[in-house]
Amino acid sequence: MRVARTAHERLTLDLSAGERSVLESLTGELIALLQSRGVASTGLPRDPALERLLPNAYRDDDEASAEFRRFTEDELSAAKIEDATAVQAAAAHPGDIVLDGRSAKPWLRSITDLRLALAVRLGVREDGDEGDGSAEAEPARQMYSWLGYLQELILDAL
Amino acid sequence: MTQDETDVHLRTARDLPWRTIVWNDPVNLMSYVTYVFREYFGFSKSKAKKLMLQVHNEGKAIVATGNREEMERHVQAMHGYGLWATLDNADA
Numbered sequence: 001m002r003v004a005r006t007a008h009e010r011l012t013l014d015l016s017a018g019e020r021s022v023l024e025s026l027t028g029e030l031i032a033l034l035q036s037r038g039v040a041s042t043g044l045p046r047d048p049a050l051e052r053l054l055p056n057a058y059r060d061d062d063e064a065s066a067e068f069r070r071f072t073e074d075e076l077s078a079a080k081i082e083d084a085t086a087v088q089a090a091a092a093h094p095g096d097i098v099l100d101g102r103s104a105k106p107w108l109r110s111i112t113d114l115r116l117a118l119a120v121r122l123g124v125r126e127d128g129d130e131g132d133g134s135a136e137a138e139p140a141r142q143m144y145s146w147l148g149y150l151q152e153l154i155l156d157a158l
Numbered sequence: 159m160t161q162d163e164t165d166v167h168l169r170t171a172r173d174l175p176w177r178t179i180v181w182n183d184p185v186n187l188m189s190y191v192t193y194v195f196r197e198y199f200g201f202s203k204s205k206a207k208k209l210m211l212q213v214h215n216e217g218k219a220i221v222a223t224g225n226r227e228e229m230e231r232h233v234q235a236m237h238g239y240g241l242w243a244t245l246d247n248a249d250a
Contacts, residue, residue: 052242057233059244072234079238108193112186112240119185127184127214148187155189 001146003153011104011157013097020091022143026114027088033117034077034084041073042066049117053080083110104154111151118144175249176229178222181242182213194239195221198232223248 002014015023037050043066045051054073056065083106090097090107099107118140122131130141180191188210195206199221212219221243222232229245236243 053237053240055237055242055244057230057237057244059246068230068233072230076234076237105197108190109239112190115185116240124184127182129184151190152187155187155193158193 001150001153003150003157005157006098009101009158011099011154013099013154015091015097017094019146020094022146023091024088026143027084027091027110030084030110030114030117031081031088034081037073037077039074040070042070049120052116052120053113080110080113082106084113086110099154101158104158107154108151111147111154115144115147115151118147175223175247176226176245177220177248178229178232178236178243178245179218180209180213180221180236181244182217183242186241188214191241194236194241198235198239 001016001019004012004014006012033047033050034053036047037045037054044056045054054069054076056062057068057072058064086103086106087110119131122137122140122144124131124144131137131144132141191210191213192203192206195201195209196203199206201209209219209221222229226245226247233243233245
């Protein structure tokens with residue numbers, strides 16, 4: 001992976017074939033997860049990753065949260081799917097990915113969503129926590145930290 | 159309570175300031191949270207950084223105040239960026 005700043009708020013992302021394929025499959029999983037949620041739902045999602053992606057808007061008011069969710073969740077979820085789809089499409093094509101302040105936005109947001117979902121699966125609960133240290137979780141842990149690194153590089157280059 | 163008094167009461171309740179609160183989470187990078195505050199709220203670099211540090215060190219920060227509809231829009235936007243945000247009524 002190489003991220004180069006080519007001009008003000010303009011950067012080039014050079015990803016390996018392996019990195020592209022990881023991004024493609026992770027965004028695919030994220031889209032499927034978001035699509036698994038029924039439309040116009042009002043309750044907190046049962047899946048903990050979805051719960052973090054689509055959280056309650058009121059801390060101590062379930063009724064207001066449900067009402068808010070009824071009117072906003074479909075739009076929020078659709079925006080997340082749109083972001084993930086943009087990243088997935090860019091990752092599917094070989095060659096440098098050129099991003100500016102505007103086109104980097106879906107990347108930054110979707111990388112965040114991917115990290116949030118992975119963190120829930122890994123059981124990351126506190127600052128500095130890397131979560132599940134088992135051998136099986138190693139690939140997920142690596143993806144989680146790689147995505148953080150990628151996001152940091154994009155932010156640095158902007 | 160007369161009808162007039164009820165109206166006054168409702169209006170006062172409706173005008174109370176609502177707040178958008180961003181909570182600390184172990185996932186989001188400090189640089190990303192700062193970016194979101196700058197990008198979405200249009201805060202200066204120093205204000206965005208100050209609020210980000212407040213979230214990080216104190217566990218939360220009030221990033222906006224105003225009417226309820228406005229705060230609901232902000233919360234939805236924060237969720238769009240993957241930040242953990244809620245709204246509440248300051249006097250509740």
